[in-house]
Amino acid sequence: MLSRRILLAGVLQGAAWAAWAREPGYRIIGWDALLPAGWDPWAEFSAGGVDLRQLPDDDPRARAALARLRRVWDQAPTNAALDGALVRLPGYVVPLEQTAQGLRELLLVPHYGACIHTPPPPANQIVHVRLDTPARSVGTMDTVWISGRLQVARSETSEAVSGWKLAGQRVERYTGTPSTTGLR
Template sequence: MNRNTMMKVGLCVWVLWLTGQAVAQSVRDTVRETVPQVQPALSGEAPPPGASVPGPTRTIGWEQLIPAGWDPYKDLKALNLDGLKDNDPKAEEALKKMRKMWDNAPINPLILGQSVRLPGYMVPLEDLPEGTKEFLLVPYFGACVHSPPPPANQIVHVVLDKPTKRFRLMDTLWVTGPLSATKTDSHMGVSSYRIDAKQVSPFVEKK
């Protein structure tokens, strides 16, 4: 049985054409392909060698962007995938409901207004001759590009003072600047946070 699966995530459209196949895709496969499993994020505990950020800037990890007690998989846990058949409207409804919940994921008010330093992967929002001035910072490789966007509280909209040509898609970076609760709905995903970057540098893992 042929099946076309299409999920629209914010303004980021994911179309999976599965034509010419003899076996229908299961609901569980649909979940894996349309809902990202949270991947290990870059560690925010150790600064890169030789780097120093003056002042009260805090180096944070992605888990600190999530408010205590919020479960991104609450709706999926309540859904009995084993008991559903292919094309079950209950599965489609649950996935859409969870996507909507993720695009409106709550923020952690305790860290707003602080100068933070956060590691992540770069997803440019523009391709200009003078370089990139705005991009999304995401916690794991492929988010918003090779897989659907993570929850909005796991995406940060980064705005630079001046465009840069130094970094490219999926480069790993340290971004430093004040963190605000500014929601941005872009073609690559919905972000709950914004950093007006004062410093952007390559990410170097602690050895």
Template sequence: MHKRQFISLLGALPAWALAGSAAAPSSNYKVGDKLTPAAPVLVNGIRQLKWDDLIPKNWDPYAAYRGLDLAKMRDGDPRTREAMDKVREAWNNAPVVDDLNGNTVRIPGFMIPMDTNKDEVLAFLLVPYFGACIHTPPPPANQIIDVKAKPAVRGSRMMDTVWVTGKLSTVRSDSPFGTVGYRIAAQHVEPYVKEAERK
């Protein structure tokens, strides 16, 4: 197995590293693309987060790769499966930033609807890059947010880009798409618009 294939199987490649991946027909994004807003840190007194803010400073998401010779790994080799399982376990148990618990925050991301009623989305996962959990395996738990939308979000689809504002909790849970490290009780969900599109 090629090194890039092994890493992409684990979802380790960041948005921009999955060269050659095609975007969904209705999207301007390619698998792995991240949102990079140029907005201030505080918006109306609410702390605006970047996804890196959800990762403890002393935690290295790539530590589980140390000592692995990815170039020598092949499909069907039990050592490859063992290595993948080791990384997945480390990512499922990724620590959260406890100091963020209870803060009202604003963060952009890609939506994975989880609970819907007709054209309303009642709950969804928010992920940092296009295709996470759908076209690639899930990122670390501290890079997935379970969002409870109240009021419900209308007319949204899989991988729509949104800003979410609400109270953040460090609540770990499991979902069909991966282990989740955070939850937001959303007070407001609005479409994310690229800076260039606003002008």
């Protein structure tokens, strides 16, 4: 399942993290928190008797299955309990809008290459971020922590369909533990 690719796998330790995590109002979450309880991204594809892994890419059944996967994943349900929450989430950057002042808009994704070299993950695993202040020195597939208010909001960009919107208030390099100063 997708949870095996979580970026946060046991790295949130130490005094620096503890101080940062105690900032009032913000909650550190991992990618699994974005999923509704019991949702299985593969449920609709486990039946049918055809082993999709054995099909060549040019097989019409493989193309049909990929199109079906995109439809299902683009409509992936979100965890409504997080709507409006102040959160901190680590992930990889997929730039959308770069200005002379820095990166202004991006997709935050849970694993390297998502939306760039591989098909996008389900929409509930993609966060569309609009930064309050443009971030300098942040580029494609950089790992970052982003803090802000999370909202359930489906949107479609040139790269993917996202199930979340985040008004980004702070961006900082991912080092395993969040620091007390943001990257700008």
